[in-house]
Amino acid sequence: xxxxxxxxxxxxxxxxxxxxxxxxxxxxxxxxxxxxxxxxxxxxxxxxxxxxxxxxxxxxxxxxxxxxxxxxxxxxxxxxxxxxxxxxxxxxxxxxxxxxxxxxxxxxxxxxxxxxxxxxxxxxxxxxxxxxxxxxxxxxxxxxxxxxxxxxxxxxxxxxxxxxxxxxxxx
Amino acid sequence: xxxxxxxxxxxxxxxxxxxxxxxxxxxxxxxxxxxxxxxxxxxxxxxxxxxxxxxxxxxxxxxxxxxxxxxxxxxxxxxxxxxxxxxxxxxxxxxxxxxxxxxxxxxxxxxxxxxxxxxxxxx
Amino acid sequence: xxxxxxxxxxxxxxxxxxxxxxxxxxxxxxxxxxxxxxxxxxxxxxxxxxxxxxxxxxxxxxxxxxxxxxxxxxxxxxxxxxxxxxxxxxxxxxxxxxxxxxxxxxxxxxxxxxxxxxxxxxxxxxxxxxxxxxxxxxxxxxxxxxxxxxxxxxxxxxxxxxxxxxxxxxxxxxxxxxxxxxxxxxxxxxxxxxxxxxxxxxxxxxxxxxxxxxxxxxxxxxxxxxxxxxxxxxxxxxxxxxxxxxxxxxxxxxxxxxxxxxxxxxxxxxxxxxxxxxxxxxxxxxxxxxxxxxxxxxxxxxxxxxxxxxxxxxxxxxxxxxxxxxxxxxxxxxxxxxxxxxxxxxxxxxxxxxxxxxxx
Numbered sequence: 001x002x003x004x005x006x007x008x009x010x011x012x013x014x015x016x017x018x019x020x021x022x023x024x025x026x027x028x029x030x031x032x033x034x035x036x037x038x039x040x041x042x043x044x045x046x047x048x049x050x051x052x053x054x055x056x057x058x059x060x061x062x063x064x065x066x067x068x069x070x071x072x073x074x075x076x077x078x079x080x081x082x083x084x085x086x087x088x089x090x091x092x093x094x095x096x097x098x099x100x101x102x103x104x105x106x107x108x109x110x111x112x113x114x115x116x117x118x119x120x121x122x123x124x125x126x127x128x129x130x131x132x133x134x135x136x137x138x139x140x141x142x143x144x145x146x147x148x149x150x151x152x153x154x155x156x157x158x159x160x161x162x163x164x165x166x167x168x169x170x171x
Numbered sequence: 172x173x174x175x176x177x178x179x180x181x182x183x184x185x186x187x188x189x190x191x192x193x194x195x196x197x198x199x200x201x202x203x204x205x206x207x208x209x210x211x212x213x214x215x216x217x218x219x220x221x222x223x224x225x226x227x228x229x230x231x232x233x234x235x236x237x238x239x240x241x242x243x244x245x246x247x248x249x250x251x252x253x254x255x256x257x258x259x260x261x262x263x264x265x266x267x268x269x270x271x272x273x274x275x276x277x278x279x280x281x282x283x284x285x286x287x288x289x290x291x292x293x294x
Numbered sequence: 295x296x297x298x299x300x301x302x303x304x305x306x307x308x309x310x311x312x313x314x315x316x317x318x319x320x321x322x323x324x325x326x327x328x329x330x331x332x333x334x335x336x337x338x339x340x341x342x343x344x345x346x347x348x349x350x351x352x353x354x355x356x357x358x359x360x361x362x363x364x365x366x367x368x369x370x371x372x373x374x375x376x377x378x379x380x381x382x383x384x385x386x387x388x389x390x391x392x393x394x395x396x397x398x399x400x401x402x403x404x405x406x407x408x409x410x411x412x413x414x415x416x417x418x419x420x421x422x423x424x425x426x427x428x429x430x431x432x433x434x435x436x437x438x439x440x441x442x443x444x445x446x447x448x449x450x451x452x453x454x455x456x457x458x459x460x461x462x463x464x465x466x467x468x469x470x471x472x473x474x475x476x477x478x479x480x481x482x483x484x485x486x487x488x489x490x491x492x493x494x495x496x497x498x499x500x501x502x503x504x505x506x507x508x509x510x511x512x513x514x515x516x517x518x519x520x521x522x523x524x525x526x527x528x529x530x531x532x533x534x535x536x537x538x539x540x541x542x543x544x545x546x547x548x549x550x551x552x553x554x555x556x557x558x559x560x561x562x563x564x565x566x567x568x569x570x571x572x573x574x575x576x577x578x579x580x581x582x583x584x585x586x587x588x589x590x591x592x593x594x595x596x597x598x599x600x601x602x603x604x605x606x607x608x609x610x611x612x613x614x615x616x617x618x619x620x621x622x623x624x625x626x627x628x629x630x631x632x633x634x635x636x637x638x639x640x641x642x643x644x645x646x647x648x649x650x651x652x653x654x
Contacts, residue, residue, distance in 0.1 A: 102179070114180035121187060142223065146194035153187055161174060214338045254438035255555070262533020268526065269535070272345050275437055279338065279345060289526035289538065290349060290518055293547050293583065294510035294554070 012053070013060050020045040020065035021072065028073060037151045040120055040159060042069075046091070047116045047163040052170070055099050059092045079135060083127045090126025091119040112167060116160025117153060124152035205267045205282035208246045210239070213277045222246055222265075222282070232276030239280060251276055268292065334518070337362040341369035343437065344485055344509035348492070351503040351518050361499045365492040365506065372488040375403065378426055378479040379435040388426065388478055391462060391471030399469045406487055407469075409590055410480060411459045416614045417598035422570040424457040426477030434555060434566040441559030449573035458570075485511045486548055486593025493544075493589075513546040513589045526641070530581040530622055535641045537620075539585070548592035550600045551581035569601045576601040578624050584611075585618035585634060592616075604629055608651055617654050622646075 024042040042065055050058035066088045070081040098118055102109045110118070128148060132141055176184060210217045212232055220228065220241060227249070228239045235252035245265045248258040251273045258273035267284020270292050335350045335358035348365055350358040375383045383400055390397045399407075410423045429435060431444040431452065455475035462478070463470045480487070485508040492506045493513050503516030505523055514523045522540035529536040530551050541547065552565035552575070569576040582599040586592040595616045602610045604623045611619050611631075618634040628648045630638070635650050 108177040108179050110179045110183065111175070111177050113174060113176055114183045117180070117183055117187060121190075143198050146191060146198055149194055150191055153191065157174060164175075211338055214340055254440065257554075260533065260553075261528075266526075266535070268524070270345075270347075274340070274343070274345060277340060288524065289535070290523045291347065291505050291507040291512050291514075292510065292526045292528055292535075293507075293512050293549050294528035294551060 009057065013057060013064070016045055016049055016057075016061045017064040017068065020061055021068050024065055024069040025072060028069070037148065039155045040123065040152075041162070043091070043116060043119055043123070043156070043159045044163045044166065046095075046119060047112050047160060048166050048170075050095055050099075050115055051112050051163070051167055055092075055096050058095065062088050062092050082134070083131055086130040087123035087127035091123040094118050094122035111160075112164040113157060113160035116163060117156040120152045120156025120159070121149060124148050203267050203284055203286055203288035204244065205246075205265055205269070205284045207283045208241070208264070209281045209283055211279045211281070217278075219283070220246075230278055232273065232278045234276045237273055237276050237278050246280055246282065247271065248273060248280070251278070335359060335362065337366070339366050339369065341366075341373045341488075341508075344511075346509070347505070347507040349505045349507075350496070350501055351516070353501065358501075361496055361501050364499060365495055368492050368495055369488055369508070372484065372491060375400070376406070376480050376484050376487075378477075378481060379430075384478060384480070387469065388476075391469065391476055391478070392474050394471055394474070396463075396465075396468050396470040398467050401467050404464065404467060406480065406483075406590075407459075407462070407464060407478075409487070410483060410594070411462075411464070413483070413591065413594040413598075413614065414459045417594065417610055418613065419458050419570060420601040420610060421482060421594045421598035422458060423478055423480050423482065424459045424461060424473075424476045425452075425568065425570050426479030427457070427475060428452050428568055428570075428573055429479055429481070429566075430477070432564070432566070432568065433557070434568075439555060439557040439566070441557040441564065443559060443564055453571070453573040482550075482597040483590050483593045485509060486546070486589035486591075489513045489546070489589040511546075511548045511589055511593055512541075513544075514541045515544050517542045527583060527620075527638075529642060531626065536622075536646075537638050537640045537642070539638045541585075544587065545585060546587065546589035546592045547583065547585050548589055548596045549581055549583040550593075550596035552576075552579065552600070553581070567597060567600050576603065578603045580622045580624055580626070582607070582622075583620040584616055585637075586616055595619075608654065611654050619654065 020042045023045065027038055027041055046058050046062045049061050066084045070076040070084065075081045095115060095118065098110055098115065128145060205222055207219050207221055209219050210230060212230060217230060222241055222244045225242050230237045230239060237248060238250035240247055240249045245263040247263045248271055251258050253273050253275035258271050261271040264271055264280065264282045266289065267282055267287035268289030269282045270279060272279040333352050335353065335355055337348045339346045346369055348362045350361060378384055383403060387399055414421050414423060431448060433439045452475060455473065457473050457475040461471060461473035461476045463472060489506045489508050489511050490513065493515055496504050503518065505512060505514045512525060517523065522542035525539050525541055525547060526535040527537045527549060530553055550567060552567060554566065556563055556565035565575045567576050568574065579600050582596045584592040584596040584599065586595065595611065595614050598610050598614065599607045599619060599621060604621060607619060607621050619631055620634055620638065621629040623629065626646055628646045629651060630648060631651050631654045633653065640646060
């Protein structure tokens with residue numbers, strides 16, 4: 001039998017992913033006013049992990065959350081999964097870019113609020129364009145984009161604030 | 172709940188608000204902008220195409236094949252087997268209600284929008 | 295039964311089927327575009343060598359379709375009666391007019407012939423429905439006129455015979471030709487007339503809001519819901535929209551343009567609006583737009599004013615009782631009466647040079 005060695009990081013990732021998956025599943029069962037608009041509270045975990053443990057860990061937790069969540073919900077490889085994954089990928093790419101560029105930013109580094117806004121917007125944009133390109137290339141869909149992005153900004157601020165509160169408690 | 176934004180956060184927020192303003196103007200501002208075009212052959216609907224998908228279409232008419240180009244929200248005839256080439260001279264169509272027709276080849280293109288800019292075209 | 299891998303026996307699985315997903319997005323689109331389907335019924339047909347669009351607002355789709363179908367039949371009937379080149383009631387009349395003997399015409403043809411006569415006289419014969427021979431010599435009856443232009447001697451000979459509609463004697467249903475050069479061609483009012491027939495028919499069918507558009511010859515009745523009908527006037531030079539105007543109630547707008555039908559020969563462009571005084575295409579004007587109550591008058595007047603040109607259009611317009619005219623000359627300058635100038639909006643950029651005339 002091959003021997004697995006697990007590091008402390010691996011355990012951390014596993015626990016945080018489990019937490020994120022729980023939020024993800026609870027949220028997916030909640031009725032949503034409009035499909036496509038969800039609070040994205042699982043984002044809280046991503047942001048908190050990013051600020052506390054860095055980008056690599058946040059990326060792991062986010063991608064695993066999407067994968068495990070979809071397996072548990074039975075949506076693996078379905079359109080919902082593809083949209084989730086593309087949103088999540090865009091989100092972590094945006095966060096990575098913001099991290100990499102933060103030395104060039106004026107004054108301070110982004111706080112949890114800034115990261116959260118950025119991740120939510122990137123998530124929505126990525127998800128939207130994949131939906132438009134793969135599923136419904138209908139021009140009327142473009143009229144939704146401003147509304148969806150506005151919702152993303154608001155939810156991004158809210159989950160950023162929650163992540164901040166969480167981080168304040170932990171430290 | 173208070174939101175304490177630092178300077179970098181504010182930069183992101185301002186950039187986002189600017190982006191949102193752009194998106195609202197772009198996609199909500201001009202309702203007369205065409206979104207789709209209806210192509211008719213011999214008075215019968217041949218297809219409805221999106222003006223947001225750039226492509227070239229080859230439409231079989233009575234005389235032969237007419238070629239139609241769609242680019243960046245506009246549509247036009249680029250080739251038609253007619254003599255007068257009136258359809259090609261009509262040029263780009265973009266506003267809801269605009270029409271171009273190749274009568275000899277019996278093909279017409281009509282722009283559809285949420286709020287048509289024109290109900291009819293006089294010429 | 296074997297276990298299928300990856301088949302998740304979760305009740306949630308069904309919620310995420312691709313189909314349900316699509317329905318969700320489609321429902322979302324429906325709410326997002328806030329578009330209740332408009333009570334606008336549209337039909338398109340080809341008749342009189344023209345593209346005919348019929349739009350009916352505010353009726354049940356079935357009722358509107360029946361009305362539009364009835365109008366389609368009208369257009370086909372006008373086409374069969376008045377077509378100047380294919381075998382029609384008109385070509386049979388032309389053959390008998392040339393013979394010079396009195397004969398009976400179909401009663402339904404008399405009103406249009408009388409209208410054409412009155413309009414031709416009022417226009418000082420610049421609108422001349424009797425020059426079918428000249429028109430045919432130029433080859434403009436063909437779908438694809440090609441040239442070459444006819445021999446000048448032939449044109450001069452035809453003009454010298456001076457065919458007018460006064461050479462057609464109308465007594466009851468009896469017609470008699472007094473000039474063998476007369477060949478009736480109602481092309482310059484046929485479309486307008488068909489539009490008027492169609493609108494009258496729609497009204498008897500209870501339609502209150504509609505547009506009938508035969509290749510740009512437009513008559514509107516009523517409104518588009520709470521707003522007037524919006525009409526775009528095509529740029530006579532190049533593409534796009536030159537101007538726009540809102541019409542409602544019962545109004546017609548017709549444009550005659552030199553760009554509609556033409557051929558190029560020896561580097562020169564020859565268009566289809568012939569000046570009956572010279573036998574050659576009218577010079578100096580690109581297009582004339584006439585706004586009038588009925589489309590027959592607007593159609594005849596737009597042709598006559600195109601021939602009259604920038605220096606004489608006001609006199610002919612007054613004589614024909616036409617109140618709203620926009621003439622675009624060969625330099626692109628707009629000559630317009632003050633009443634129409636108030637209603638029209640120029641869409642073209644840069645704005646054209648505009649000369650406002652005395653009130654008509």
